Amino acid sequence: MKVFVGILIGLLVFMVLAIIGANAISGKDSVDVQNDPRVQAAIEERIAPIGQVNTAEVKQETAGGGGGADGKSVYDSACMACHATGAAGAPILGNKGAWADRIAKGNDTLFDHAINGFKGMPPKGGNAGLSDEEVKAAVEYMVAKANRPAAVTRDE
Numbered sequence: 322m323k324v325f326v327g328i329l330i331g332l333l334v335f336m337v338l339a340i341i342g343a344n345a346i347s348g349k350d351s352v353d354v355q356n357d358p359r360v361q362a363a364i365e366e367r368i369a370p371i372g373q374v375n376t377a378e379v380k381q382e383t384a385g386g387g388g389g390a391d392g393k394s395v396y397d398s399a400c401m402a403c404h405a406t407g408a409a410g411a412p413i414l415g416n417k418g419a420w421a422d423r424i425a426k427g428n429d430t431l432f433d434h435a436i437n438g439f440k441g442m443p444p445k446g447g448n449a450g451l452s453d454e455e456v457k458a459a460v461e462y463m464v465a466k467a468n469r470p471a472a473v474t475r476d477e
Contacts, residue, residue: 392462409441420467
């Protein structure tokens, strides 16, 4: 019994010393990941490819067209990611049922939601570089697709 008690006391002393040692080592040299600018820079670098949107193609096409914004080009570059797949509850391009209630609210409401964001949709589809006219052109393109017969929408 004396040996058992001796072992328990020895383990207890070892555990206390290990805890004190760990606190002493990590207390001064620990990295505060919440406030360390190096850690934050590394995080931002890792997520940068996900958090950036390439809008050069849209700007080039709409700037050179002279005839106003091209709804299909804007849709292809900024809207397609969600409106082709239904991500975040987005109505799929050409799906009359999904668009009917939205279209019934009128273009002004659709434009407002597309420009300023609504529920899961970010403002301007997540591309702040788009002008209001470009966003409106994309909305008009999607509404036109929703009003066409399904066979026409699939072929285009």
